Amino acid sequence: MSQSPPDATKAVFARAQLYGDGADAPRRVDLRLGDTLQMFEQGAFRAAWAFADIRRVSRAPGALRIRALTAPPQAWCEISDPAFAAAIEQRCRLLAGDRQEKREARWRIAALATTGVVVIAALVWIVIPALADRLAPLVPVSVEKQIGAAADRQARARFKGGACVSSAGEAALARLVDRLKLLAGVPLDVQVGVLASPVQNAFALPGGRIYLLRGLIESARSPDELAGVLAHEFGHVAHRDSLRAAMKQGGAALAIGLVFGDMFGAGAIAVAARASLSAAYSREAETQADDFAARVLNEAGRPARALGDILKRIAADERSSPLDFLRDHPLTNVRQDRLENESTQATGDPLMSAGDWLALRAICNR
Numbered sequence: 033m034s035q036s037p038p039d040a041t042k043a044v045f046a047r048a049q050l051y052g053d054g055a056d057a058p059r060r061v062d063l064r065l066g067d068t069l070q071m072f073e074q075g076a077f078r079a080a081w082a083f084a085d086i087r088r089v090s091r092a093p094g095a096l097r098i099r100a101l102t103a104p105p106q107a108w109c110e111i112s113d114p115a116f117a118a119a120i121e122q123r124c125r126l127l128a129g130d131r132q133e134k135r136e137a138r139w140r141i142a143a144l145a146t147t148g149v150v151v152i153a154a155l156v157w158i159v160i161p162a163l164a165d166r167l168a169p170l171v172p173v174s175v176e177k178q179i180g181a182a183a184d185r186q187a188r189a190r191f192k193g194g195a196c197v198s199s200a201g202e203a204a205l206a207r208l209v210d211r212l213k214l215l216a217g218v219p220l221d222v223q224v225g226v227l228a229s230p231v232q233n234a235f236a237l238p239g240g241r242i243y244l245l246r247g248l249i250e251s252a253r254s255p256d257e258l259a260g261v262l263a264h265e266f267g268h269v270a271h272r273d274s275l276r277a278a279m280k281q282g283g284a285a286l287a288i289g290l291v292f293g294d295m296f297g298a299g300a301i302a303v304a305a306r307a308s309l310s311a312a313y314s315r316e317a318e319t320q321a322d323d324f325a326a327r328v329l330n331e332a333g334r335p336a337r338a339l340g341d342i343l344k345r346i347a348a349d350e351r352s353s354p355l356d357f358l359r360d361h362p363l364t365n366v367r368q369d370r371l372e373n374e375s376t377q378a379t380g381d382p383l384m385s386a387g388d389w390l391a392l393r394a395i396c397n398r
């Protein structure tokens with residue numbers, strides 16, 4: 033014979049249940065469920081137990097014996113009305129006591145941890161990348177320099193040819209860089225070096241270090257072209273684009289490193305450094321760097337279209353490796369037209385002497 037489950041929702045009263053206080057013989061009480069469990073003895077109110085305080089003492093067949101944390105220690109109440117017992121079980125969440133409390137606490141902690149992971153994931157993939165442009169100016173220059181130094185080590189490891197160190201070539205490059213820095217009209221903390229790689233590329237690291245690769249120098253047909261590329265990189269330095277790109281990719285690690293200090297700082301710097309080498313700049317950043325370069329060349333009375341010319345030639349070169357200028361600097365028609373439009377006639381003196389140009393071209397020859 034099957035028994036339908038007791039209807040807990042309708043059980044509000046139970047007459048003649050048992051109440052014991054451990055001292056006297058158990059008495060009959062009437063129970064009522066309101067905001068609390070209320071007990072009446074012969075019509076007179078005796079006690080009210082808050083649901084959160086009620087614990088199960090035992091569950092004998094057909095009878096639920098409970099106690100309350102706030103009641104005298106020996107007091108108990110036994111409910112033999114199945115529907116009322118079910119109603120008690122429904123309302124008293126902590127009936128099973130500490131074990132249940134611990135279980136619920138564990139669930140709460142697990143839920144919190146999950147929320148934490150979600151929040152951190154949102155920071156990593158959504159918030160920090162979106163805020164990178166606004167956060168970048170807040171990064172101290174000293175931190176940017178540290179990221180730059182780490183990126184420098186990684187870049188040198190990647191381009192195994194090492195730095196080109198012919199003294200005549202370095203002197204010629206230094207003169208060109210000084211000239212361009214003066215023309216740029218903004219204080220620029222840049223250090224320019226050449227790496228012996230056939231790749232036709234140039235890049236700026238966080239902190240102002242710029243590398244020209246041998247392949248790029250070899251494909252340059254005039255000092256103007258090379259100066260255009262350099263000035264373009266100056267633009268990236270002035271706008272801290274490399275740091276911005278690093279923060280878009282490695283910003284969360286960097287933020288965590290800044291919060292937790294040195295313990296995670298070194299790892300965060302390495303992550304940000306790697307990100308600065310692999311992250312591509314936004315189209316706006318490229319346009320801004322082009323405009324910067326055009327301004328510098330125009331200031332010198334040299335044609336800005338020289339930058340467009342060399343980029344176009346590299347773009348057409350099938351030997352372009354995946355690591356080259358085109359990934360970070362995709363040349364669009366819009367960019368080229370812009371450089372054309374901003375270009376003026378060559379009215380100024382050449383940016384390099386013929387001797388310096390030859391020396392720079394030979395900077396990687398030993």
Ligand SMILES: [Zn+2]
Nearest residue numbers: 318321360361
């Ligand atoms: Zn660029």
